[in-house]
Amino acid sequence: xxAPAPVVQVRGLTKEYGRGDAAVQALRxxxxxxxxxxxxxxxxxxxxxxxxxxxxxxCLDTPTSGRYLLDGxxxxxxxEHQLSLVxxxxxxxxxxxxxxxxxxTALANVELPLAYAGVRARERxxxxxxxxxxxxxxxxxxxxxxxxxxxxxxxxxVARALxxxxxxxxxxxxxxxxxxxxxxxxxxxxxxxNASGRTVVxxxxxxxxxxxxxxxxxxxxxxxxxxxxxxxxxxxTA
Amino acid sequence: xxxxxxGRFALLGLLANKIRTALTMLGVLIxxxxxxxxxxxxxxxxxxxxxxxxNLGTNLITVxxxxxGGRFGAAGRGSDLKDLTLDDAKALADxxxxxxxxxxxxxxxxxxxxxxxxxxxxxxxxxxxxxxxxPTTNHQIARGVALSAADxxxxxxxxxxxxxxxxxxxxxxxxxxxxxxxxxxxxxVVGVLATKGGGAQDTDDTVVMPVSTLRASLAGxxxxxxxAVQATSAADTDEAQAEITAVLNSRHKITSSAQTDYRIVxxxxxxxxxxxxxxxxxxxxxxxxxxxxxxxxIGITNxxxxxxxxxxxxxxxxxxxxxPRGAILGQFLAESTxxxxxxxxxxxxxxxxxxxxxxxxxxxxxxxxSVVAAFGVSVALGLFFGGYPAARAAALRPIEALRHE
Ligand SMILES: Nc1ncnc2c1ncn2[C@@H]1O[C@H](COP(=O)(O)OP(=O)(O)OP(=O)(O)O)[C@@H](O)[C@H]1O
Ligand SMILES: [Mg+2]
Numbered sequence: 001x002x003a004p005a006p007v008v009q010v011r012g013l014t015k016e017y018g019r020g021d022a023a024v025q026a027l028r029x030x031x032x033x034x035x036x037x038x039x040x041x042x043x044x045x046x047x048x049x050x051x052x053x054x055x056x057x058x059c060l061d062t063p064t065s066g067r068y069l070l071d072g073x074x075x076x077x078x079x080e081h082q083l084s085l086v087x088x089x090x091x092x093x094x095x096x097x098x099x100x101x102x103x104x105t106a107l108a109n110v111e112l113p114l115a116y117a118g119v120r121a122r123e124r125x126x127x128x129x130x131x132x133x134x135x136x137x138x139x140x141x142x143x144x145x146x147x148x149x150x151x152x153x154x155x156x157x158v159a160r161a162l163x164x165x166x167x168x169x170x171x172x173x174x175x176x177x178x179x180x181x182x183x184x185x186x187x188x189x190x191x192x193x194n195a196s197g198r199t200v201v202x203x204x205x206x207x208x209x210x211x212x213x214x215x216x217x218x219x220x221x222x223x224x225x226x227x228x229x230x231x232x233x234x235x236x237t238a
Numbered sequence: 239x240x241x242x243x244x245g246r247f248a249l250l251g252l253l254a255n256k257i258r259t260a261l262t263m264l265g266v267l268i269x270x271x272x273x274x275x276x277x278x279x280x281x282x283x284x285x286x287x288x289x290x291x292x293n294l295g296t297n298l299i300t301v302x303x304x305x306x307g308g309r310f311g312a313a314g315r316g317s318d319l320k321d322l323t324l325d326d327a328k329a330l331a332d333x334x335x336x337x338x339x340x341x342x343x344x345x346x347x348x349x350x351x352x353x354x355x356x357x358x359x360x361x362x363x364x365x366x367x368x369x370x371x372x373p374t375t376n377h378q379i380a381r382g383v384a385l386s387a388a389d390x391x392x393x394x395x396x397x398x399x400x401x402x403x404x405x406x407x408x409x410x411x412x413x414x415x416x417x418x419x420x421x422x423x424x425x426x427v428v429g430v431l432a433t434k435g436g437g438a439q440d441t442d443d444t445v446v447m448p449v450s451t452l453r454a455s456l457a458g459x460x461x462x463x464x465x466a467v468q469a470t471s472a473a474d475t476d477e478a479q480a481e482i483t484a485v486l487n488s489r490h491k492i493t494s495s496a497q498t499d500y501r502i503v504x505x506x507x508x509x510x511x512x513x514x515x516x517x518x519x520x521x522x523x524x525x526x527x528x529x530x531x532x533x534x535x536i537g538i539t540n541x542x543x544x545x546x547x548x549x550x551x552x553x554x555x556x557x558x559x560x561x562p563r564g565a566i567l568g569q570f571l572a573e574s575t576x577x578x579x580x581x582x583x584x585x586x587x588x589x590x591x592x593x594x595x596x597x598x599x600x601x602x603x604x605x606x607x608s609v610v611a612a613f614g615v616s617v618a619l620g621l622f623f624g625g626y627p628a629a630r631a632a633a634l635r636p637i638e639a640l641r642h643e
Contacts, residue, residue, distance in 0.1 A: 060558055060636040081562055087636070088560020099555045099640070103254035113559040115243060160559065 005072065007168050007199045008034035008057060013066035015052050015222075026052040027063070028222040036167070039194040040201045041210040044219035050203045051172055053219070057201065058093045058170045059083050071167060088117050092161030094171035098153040100145040106132065106156045107141040113164045131159040135189055151182025158189055162198070169193060171202040175209060187212055244565065248572035262541045263581035266616050269534025270585025271592065273527040273612035278593040278602035280523035284516030285603050290434070290441075291509050297340075297475055298375060299467040299504045301330075301482060320490040320499055321461030324449070329485050330467055331370065336481035338474040343371035344449050345464040348457045352407050352445060353419040359406040363444040364420070366452025367466075374468045377446075382414045382429030385448055389428075393450035398429040400444035420445065423455050475504050524608070531615055539623035547642070553631045554639030566632040567625070574624020575617070582616040 015027040026049045034040055042050050055061040056068060059075060068075045070090060078086065087093075100109050110128040119127070132138055135155040145153055154174060161169055171190065175183040183206070191212050194200045202209065210216050218226035252259045303322045322344075329335055330342040346366040351358050371377070372384045380401065389396050397420065404413050413427045425447065434441050453459050469478035479502055486492070486500055553566055586609055593602040631639060 055637050058558070060640070062635065084557065084560050084562040086560075087558060093558055095640075099551075099558070101552055101555055104250070108250075112556070112561075116556075116559065116561045116565060164560075 005036065006033045006069075007036050007038075007071055008032065008201075009067075009069040009072075010057075011067045013053070013056065013068065014064045015049070015056065015061075016064045026222055027056075029066070030219075030222070030224055032217065032224060034168075034199060034201060036199055037194070037197050038199055039191075039212070039214045041213035041216045042201065042203045042219060043205070043210055043216060044225075048219040049222040050219055052222075054170055054172045054201070054203055058091050059087050060093070084116075088113055089164055090166050090168065092164065092166040092169045094154070094157050094161050094169070094174045096173040096176040098145070098150070098157050098177075100153055100156055100160075102145055105142045105144055106137060106148065106159075109145070109156055110160045110163050113160060117164060127163055128159075131163040132156070134162070135159045136185070149182070151178050151185060154178060154182065154186055155189070158186065162193060166198075168199040168201065171200070173203050173205065175204070175206065180208075183208070241568075244568040245572050245576075247569045248576055251569060251573050252576060258541065258545065259577065262537070262577050263584065265534045265537035265541070266578055266581030266620065267585040267588055269531040269537075270582050270612040270616050271588040272530040272534075273524070274586065274589025274604065274609055275592045275597070275602060276523045276527035276530075277520065277608040278589070278604045279597050279600050280516075280520030281605050282597075282602040283600045284513070284520055286600060287512050287516060288509065291505055291512060296472040296505050296509065297469040297478075299469060299475060299478060299482065299502060301465040301467060301486070302501050302503065303461045303463060304499050304501055322465060322500060323462065326486060326489060327368075327462070327465045329489060330465060330482055335485050336478065338470050338478040338481055340468045340470045341370045341374045342465055342467045343367050343374045344462045345371065345466050346449055346452055346457055347463045348452070350421040350445070350456060351419075352403065353422075354407045354413075354416065357407060359403070361403055361443055361445050363400075363441075364452070364456070365444060365446045366449035366457065367446060368449060371446070371466060374466045377434075378432035380430045380432040381412075382427070384429055385446065390448040390450050393448060393454050395423065395425045395451055395455070396428045396447065397425045398431060398446040399427055400431050400442040400446075401433040402440050402442040403445060404430055406443070420447075421456055469504075472506070475506055479504060527608075527612075531612060535616070535619035535623070539619070543623070543627050547627075550631045550634070550639050550642035553628075554634070554636050554642065557632075557634075557636035557639060563632045567628055570628030570632075571621065571625045574620045574628075577624070578617045578620025581620075582613045585616065586613055 010030055010032040013027055013030040013032075014025070017024045017026055030049075030053060032053075042053065044050050052061070056063050059070075062076075070086065073086075075083070075086065100106075101112065104112075107125075107128055110131055111124045114124040114127060129138070129141075132141060135158050137152060137155050137159065140148060140152060140156075143152075145156070148156065154177075158174070161171075169190070174190070175186055178186065187209060190200055190202065200213075202213070204210055213230070215227070215229050217224055301322065324344050327342050327344040330339055333339075344367060348364050348366075349360065349362040350364045351360050365371070367385075368390050369385050369387055372379070379398070382398070384398060385396065388394070397418070399407075399413060407413070407418065408416070413430060416427050417424050418427060419425075431442070431444070431446070467478065467482060469475045482502060490497075490499060492498055556566055589609070589612070590604060593604050595602075634642075
């Protein structure tokens, strides 16, 4: 059995914020390869560059230098419109602060990426309902973000990230604002998604979260300091 | 995304914050409504002045005596200056000498107190004239009779009163055949003039009596103040004016224009002079209104900028889940178009409604081009100032928009 083609291939990635004396080297040459179906936990102390790396992987930000191939496609060469397509079809991003559209129902939030993808209303509704069902929120379709608990909001965000069936799910401290029970619920969902073949990269400070991953990457001062495979005792088999 | 869908998003966006939407629309509404109403008021006042001048008759020509300045300017000629006389008026009325003059009436005016039943009012326009005055100046009799030739010949102490004077002196009482004291002299009221209305000063506050009576009892025998002349038609005023000049020049033995001791004013020229002042007035009102529209526009701009700043995070979220720039721009443009079109339409409705009422005594007359201009400007402002900040936000990288405070 040949190894599956890597979803992410990053070479010599650097990111510098600001200029001159105030310049901050957030990434100093990161090399990273993530194979399809992998479950990677990115750890590291605060300010080590985890979010910076994640934003570049999610095509939300551009690196100062280095190459980033997503599914073999050089992201650096894409124009604005192609990038929006990549963000829409290939990547599902989950933020620590949920980032749902305010004053908009859970269902509408989940339908939104499909609307931008040009999916027809009926099909959109069907897939959004399925995604919300997967995260166990079928009862809360018409609630607005301010009518949902933090854990429920994050589950809506996960549903929104996976509704376009992207190859890769990126999550920046998805459980950072949640209590242990909600954390467990979100982790179960993510583990199940990975078990069904989706590539997952998750940033975390919590060992409980890292324990679910098949591989732990540790960043120190903008460089990969440790890259270790582990058994995933908590992984759910599909 | 289909245009329909973009429109739906825009509507949802507007409904998501009803108070902000309502306030923005109110700003547009007031701006547009103010322009329409103020321009209509300016136009209405110009129309009403015009109507009141036309009311006097566009074929009315007034010959007035040059007093003061005229005498001063003609100081070198000593006492050559001739008075305007009753004979001048008769000569002007003679069809042989002035074929384009339909009628002419002498006018001598003064002011006097009018007392009835111990109630005294001051009337500034006490006119001594002949029966010809009524048709010449387009005055109708509402009640009673006009002055007669016999009244003038015998210098009878009879008067015809204007409707305002009747109201002031008599109230609801019928004035016909009642005695009034004018400057202490008893007069009998024989008639009441029909109300003319309009104009800056009340032309209905007037007393009309035989010129002979006025001269004998109230004013003395100086020059006439005016001769009122009616041309045979409005189109003949120029010819009539030329004939008046010829007749008076020969009677007053005037050979050069420097000697002229009278002045001719026709309603046509008054009308066009008034037209000009009124145009200035309308332009001024329009400018005030335009400023209010501008302020309304700045209001829209401000709210749009605040909206976009507030929603830059939302734009970041939308970009992060793959919204193309066009969809975001389309949504914000559609939102601001909806805002300004609905606000503008309501403003047009409000302006048109308000223009149906009398504003500070003026009946507004709506100028269609002001409606179009106000609506167009408000929509253009909304589009530009809604579109520009949204375009700026949509051009950000998603992470910059997401980090926006
Ligand atoms: N927009 C920015 N402008 C300037 N400096 C930045 C910016 N974003 C991040 N940095 C700097 O880059 C470095 C890496 O930041 P990053 O957010 O990637 O850290 P992190 O590993 O995610 O930390 P945490 O665990 O606290 O979230 C930090 O020193 C930070 O101060
Ligand atoms: Mg971080």
